[in-house]
Amino acid sequence: MAPLNILIVGCGIAGSTLASFLLLSEGMPAHETPKITILERAPGMRSQGQNIDVRGAGITIIRKLGLEGAVRASTTGEVGVQWVDDKGAIWASIGADRTGKLSTPTADIEILRGRLAELCWLRSKDISESVQAQGGKGIDFIFGDCLDHIQQDNDQVHVRFAKSRREMRYDLVVGADGLQSQVRRLVWGASGEEDRVKKLGAYGAFFSIPRIASDTVHRQWFHASGRRNIMLRPDQQNKRTTAFMFVVNEEDTRLQEVAKKGREGLESQKDIMQEYFSDAGWQSDRVLSEMRKTPDFYYDMIAQVKLDHYNKGRVVLLGDAGYCASPFSGMGTTLAMDGAYNLAGALSRHPDRPDQAFEEYETEMRPVVTRAQKLFPGMPRIFAPETAWGVWVLNLIVYLIQLSGLPKILFKYLGPPANTVPVKDYGFKTLPEWSPEQSEKSTKS
Ligand SMILES: Cc1cc2nc3c(=O)[nH]c(=O)nc-3n(C[C@H](O)[C@H](O)[C@H](O)COP(=O)(O)OP(=O)(O)OC[C@H]3O[C@@H](n4cnc5c(N)ncnc54)[C@H](O)[C@@H]3O)c2cc1C
Numbered sequence: 001m002a003p004l005n006i007l008i009v010g011c012g013i014a015g016s017t018l019a020s021f022l023l024l025s026e027g028m029p030a031h032e033t034p035k036i037t038i039l040e041r042a043p044g045m046r047s048q049g050q051n052i053d054v055r056g057a058g059i060t061i062i063r064k065l066g067l068e069g070a071v072r073a074s075t076t077g078e079v080g081v082q083w084v085d086d087k088g089a090i091w092a093s094i095g096a097d098r099t100g101k102l103s104t105p106t107a108d109i110e111i112l113r114g115r116l117a118e119l120c121w122l123r124s125k126d127i128s129e130s131v132q133a134q135g136g137k138g139i140d141f142i143f144g145d146c147l148d149h150i151q152q153d154n155d156q157v158h159v160r161f162a163k164s165r166r167e168m169r170y171d172l173v174v175g176a177d178g179l180q181s182q183v184r185r186l187v188w189g190a191s192g193e194e195d196r197v198k199k200l201g202a203y204g205a206f207f208s209i210p211r212i213a214s215d216t217v218h219r220q221w222f223h224a225s226g227r228r229n230i231m232l233r234p235d236q237q238n239k240r241t242t243a244f245m246f247v248v249n250e251e252d253t254r255l256q257e258v259a260k261k262g263r264e265g266l267e268s269q270k271d272i273m274q275e276y277f278s279d280a281g282w283q284s285d286r287v288l289s290e291m292r293k294t295p296d297f298y299y300d301m302i303a304q305v306k307l308d309h310y311n312k313g314r315v316v317l318l319g320d321a322g323y324c325a326s327p328f329s330g331m332g333t334t335l336a337m338d339g340a341y342n343l344a345g346a347l348s349r350h351p352d353r354p355d356q357a358f359e360e361y362e363t364e365m366r367p368v369v370t371r372a373q374k375l376f377p378g379m380p381r382i383f384a385p386e387t388a389w390g391v392w393v394l395n396l397i398v399y400l401i402q403l404s405g406l407p408k409i410l411f412k413y414l415g416p417p418a419n420t421v422p423v424k425d426y427g428f429k430t431l432p433e434w435s436p437e438q439s440e441k442s443t444k445s
Contacts, residue, residue, distance in 0.1 A: 204327075227248040
């Protein structure tokens with residue numbers, strides 16, 4: 001049987017993790033491993049982005065790829081969360097749990113999303129090169145393009161690249177292209193998107209700003225009246241501070257309209273953030289003025305993706321594209337990595353029966369996704385009071401909870417459930433620790 005010819009759309013955390021494991025089946029000769037193409041819309045990898053955490057099953061999976069050391073060497077340095085008011089007074093402070101037993105808001109591993117995606121990509125490139133050296137096809141990376149047409153028959157998926165206009169055929173297509181997945185739109189139909197993408201009534205902007213002396217190694221979380229939030233978080237790798245501003249508002253349709261414009265709507269997205277946050281208080285003036293100059297502004301709605309099935313024929317969705325749980329869940333990275341691992345595992349067990357592989361993948365993932373998408377009761381409204389009085393009460397509650405010693409119990413039972421996600425054994429090779437330096441050098445030269 002010829003090796004599977006697979007197109008993965010999206011070179012994010014999920015896409016390149018999947019590609020790596022597809023090439024790591026123990027005992028499979030290199031020439032039998034799949035021929036993989038990864039198609040990424042962005043012109044290249046960016047190492048910045050928002051702060052995300054890696055927990056439980058996610059850590060087990062990066063360890064299997066030999067990436068744990070490299071990931072730990074790239075962390076942001078966040079040591080915990082502080083709740084602050086408009087004068088900068090700290091109402092509560094919760095440190096990161098380093099035992100891996102509690103799901104505290106700051107996890108043991110905090111890293112920028114772009115850096116984690118870059119490490120996963122560099123790792124997959126390295127694995128691919130070693131497979132190619134042994135006679136396999138490995139991975140072909142295509143940056144700066146996307147698909148504008150997908151059609152499938154019983155045996156193959158026919159696609160067209162939007163820019164190059166190339167028409168290609170693959171045995172399988174994996175949509176790992178994030179919350180606003182184009183693969184999902186093209187295959188499941190744009191008209192049903194409103195039902196599949198469940199808005200949480202929150203809209204947010206993420207970007208980095210220059211660090212100043214008063215910025216700490218804590219995440220500082222400020223609640224303003226009008227259901228507005230600002231978070232400032234350390235990024236010790238780039239010596240910057242990352243900002244996350246979000247507003248909870250289900251009535252103002254402009255918040256959604258500007259999100260739909262994507263990168264083209266940058267200025268209107270900044271304008272609406274300016275309008276909402278100009279009188280928010282605390283460090284809003286600084287954050288807004290830096291927002292105008294930042295090189296990495298990103299705005300989107302905060303939503304969850306819910307589908308009846310993760311595949312349609314030979315096209316399957318992975319990570320945020322298929323089951324985004326939202327940044328409020330703290331489970332996005334775990335789902336992306338666990339999904340990639342389970343999909344590669346299922347395909348390695350049924351290389352000639354994608355229908356069976358996809359069924360097995362869904363059976364593994366569905367319960368994990370269901371748990372991940374169950375948000376802390378009342379989220380996101382509970383953390384976004386309407387009035388100044390409501391903000392004061394929230395700060396007081398957080399203060400009293402900390403004083404009572406309850407956080408240990410709360411974060412044992414109510415935090416993100418990543419520590420309880422099982423990681424099955426599919427017989428993949430476990431790789432030794434690996435450093436990206438050599439691969440980075442060869443990319444830059
Ligand atoms: C502010 C914020 C904070 C978060 N915090 C956490 C956290 O603490 N813990 C956690 O576990 N998760 C967190 N998440 C979620 C986490 O970042 C995502 O769940 C995770 O990155 C999903 O990985 P993915 O590979 O599925 O998608 P993505 O990381 O979105 O990657 C998708 C890739 O596809 C590319 N792409 C998009 N469209 C196309 C196209 N049409 N064609 C080709 N390529 C395309 C994109 O450029 C990108 O490279 C957070 C998210 C946000 C926004």
